[in-house]
Amino acid sequence: MEYIYAALVLHSAGKEINEDAVTKVMTAAGIAVDDSRVKALIAALDGVDIAEAIEKSAVAAVAAAPAAAAPAAAAAEEEAAPEEEEKDEEGGMAGLGALFG
Template sequence: MEYIYAAMILHSADKDINEANVKSIIEAAGLDADDSRIKALIAALEDVDIEEAIATSAIAAAPAAAPAAAEAVVEEEEPEEEEEEEASEEEAAAGLGALFG
């Protein structure tokens, strides 16, 4: 993961994503740089448009997060509705009790 993060940092800084730059970021983070992993990363990113990949990832992640957020909202609303129903039943019972003294 740290190798991908290094590439993303270089991309956001408008720097070339090459072996030397990735290695310098990995080493600056206090990690041991693995040259074969760096070469594999550079080769894998050769034909990738990083901006497009980020946009696609953000679009794909948003719908996946939406149902979970909606479910959390529904779960929060349900207990309130139940409490309101219980309160209404108690008020109705108290009103009937007043009728019969």
């Protein structure tokens, strides 16, 4: 994950993302660098528009958040309803006791 973060830092700074730059960022952060992983990252990023990829992932995350929140809200409402019914029944029984007591 650190390798991707290094590439994102370089992208954010407007710098070229290459093996040397990624290695320097990671070394500056005090992270041990595996040259083969750096090479694999650079190869994987070849031809990728990072800005577009970030935009797509942000849109997907925003779209997923409301969809995930809706079932949780419905479940919370369902849990609250039985408790209210139980309270009503208890209150009704106490009222009947007062009539005979």
